[in-house]
Amino acid sequence: MNKIIIANRGNSFFKVKGSKPLLHELRELGLDLPYGCQYGGCITCAAKLIEGKVDQRAQVALNNRQINDGYVILCVARAKTDCTFEIGVESHDKLYRNPFIDPLASHELKANIATRKDIKE
Numbered sequence: 001m002n003k004i005i006i007a008n009r010g011n012s013f014f015k016v017k018g019s020k021p022l023l024h025e026l027r028e029l030g031l032d033l034p035y036g037c038q039y040g041g042c043i044t045c046a047a048k049l050i051e052g053k054v055d056q057r058a059q060v061a062l063n064n065r066q067i068n069d070g071y072v073i074l075c076v077a078r079a080k081t082d083c084t085f086e087i088g089v090e091s092h093d094k095l096y097r098n099p100f101i102d103p104l105a106s107h108e109l110k111a112n113i114a115t116r117k118d119i120k121e
């Protein structure tokens, strides 16, 4: 069992088994969370991990910059330790940025989409 603290909901906490993704475990425990696709592709369920470790290898929505800023895709992530999160749209302050004002550097993209295989650099 891992303890999940929701920092921006009055430090409310939940005990999860890690047998299902956090979105499902936390919703079953009564926490209202936004979600869409439920397979790690749409970003709707993103939350900001403040402390702790998760396994979110199944997600395909986040780029490296978003992961480095602490974002976690709750519909596929499982807690590996006790964790503290900020949830909901108010946690999305660094999730998106205007690509015309502040474009991603190549190292911030996923390796398999950063370079077209049919173009030699």
Ligand code: FES
Pocket (backbone or CB within 6 Å): 034, 035, 036, 037, 038, 039, 040, 041, 042, 043, 044, 045, 046, 061, 073, 074, 075, 076
């Ligand atoms: S609900 Fe779509 S990425 Fe989680």
